[in-house]
Amino acid sequence: MLFNLEEESLLASGLKDSRPLVEYRGKLDRLTKQFIGEAEPHHDPVEKARALFDWLWRRKPGRYKPQGDFRLSDVIDAELSEDNRTVGNCLGLTLLYQCLLKRLSIHADALYLENAFGMGPHVLTLLQTGASAIDIENILPDGFDYKGHLNHPSRTKWGEKELVADIYHSLGNECFETGELAKALSNYEMAIKLNPHYEKAHLNRTILMDKLTAKR
Numbered sequence: 001m002l003f004n005l006e007e008e009s010l011l012a013s014g015l016k017d018s019r020p021l022v023e024y025r026g027k028l029d030r031l032t033k034q035f036i037g038e039a040e041p042h043h044d045p046v047e048k049a050r051a052l053f054d055w056l057w058r059r060k061p062g063r064y065k066p067q068g069d070f071r072l073s074d075v076i077d078a079e080l081s082e083d084n085r086t087v088g089n090c091l092g093l094t095l096l097y098q099c100l101l102k103r104l105s106i107h108a109d110a111l112y113l114e115n116a117f118g119m120g121p122h123v124l125t126l127l128q129t130g131a132s133a134i135d136i137e138n139i140l141p142d143g144f145d146y147k148g149h150l151n152h153p154s155r156t157k158w159g160e161k162e163l164v165a166d167i168y169h170s171l172g173n174e175c176f177e178t179g180e181l182a183k184a185l186s187n188y189e190m191a192i193k194l195n196p197h198y199e200k201a202h203l204n205r206t207i208l209m210d211k212l213t214a215k216r
Contacts, residue, residue, distance in 0.1 A: 005160040006072075006099045012167040012190075013071035020073075027076050032103045045106050046129055049136070050144050052100060057141045063087040064139040066119060070170045072096065091166055093138035094123050098163070101125075110163045111135065114154035114200075121200060123166060124149070126157060158195075165194035169201045176208060184208055 006028065007021065015021050035041070041051040057063065060079065065086035069075050075092040078085050087093060094110060101108050109126045116122035124146070125136035135150065137143030149155060158166075172187035188205040191198055 003160050005095075005102060005164065008160070008164045009072040009095050009099065009167060012164050012171070013073045015073055024073055024076055027080060028099060028103065031076070031079060032100060035100070041104075046127070046134070048104055049101060049106055049108070049127055049134075052104065053097065053136060053138075053144045056097065056100075060084070060087050061141065064093060065089060068092060070095075070167060072099070072167075090122050090124065090139050091163075091170060094125055095163065095167075097125055097136070097138055098160075101127075108136075110158040111149065112154075112156045112158050112162070112166075113149060113152050116149065116152070123158070123163065162195040162198070165191040165198055165201070168194065169198065169204070172201070172204060172208075176204070181208060181212060185212070 006025065010021055010024050015024060035052055035055050039051045039055045041048040056079075062084060063079075063086060066089060068086050068089040069078060070089050070091040072092070072095045075088040075096045078087040079096060088096065098108050098110070107128070109128065111124050111126045113122045113124075124138055124143075127134040127136055134144070135146045135148075137146035137148070140146065168187045168191040172184045172191060175181070175184035175187060185205065185208055188201050188208065191201040192205065195201065
């Protein structure tokens with residue numbers, strides 16, 4: 001069975017029933033139609049991807065917040081809001097962008113960096129264009145074809161499963177900070193199931209297990 005980035009991201013974000021899933025798919029439909037109607041994008045995939053990137057930044061110039069939303073459902077709501085609220089963090093913006101790209105029949109991967117901009121772990125979009133690739137830095141308004149990460153030592157290509165794993169990892173961190181340790185463990189384990197090579201998730205799971213063992 002094919003992995004569905006949109007559905008799996010919404011499930012990871014906390015939508016468990018069919019009704020809210022349908023609702024948020026409808027919201028993504030609305031965004032896609034608005035983009036096509038307003039931007040009238042070129043048929044070329046790269047130009048279409050650039051047009052989508054620019055359109056999103058025109059809609060919400062203050063769209064990025066370092067500790068902002070990472071759940072896809074929250075990010076969609078923020079994107080559709082009439083106010084000037086921020087939309088999300090690097091994960092949230094990357095998820096939204098890549099879900100919209102898929103609706104335009106454009107496949108993209110993600111990039112994971114262990115430490116970027118001096119702020120810790122970071123994700124962005126990687127768009128393959130034949131023999132070459134384009135980095136798309138979703139947290140910067142001029143981030144299309146961004147060159148700043150090309151020689152980053154921890155540069156790691158992620159697929160859709162790994163990107164969704166980062167939602168679960170972020171949920172695990174959130175639960176750990178609020179003392180919901182059983183939920184944190186469950187989320188770390190989901191992250192590892194989707195991305196067995198996710199060292200950060202393995203490390204945080206080990207720290208959590210040590211904490212749980214010390215409590216016994």
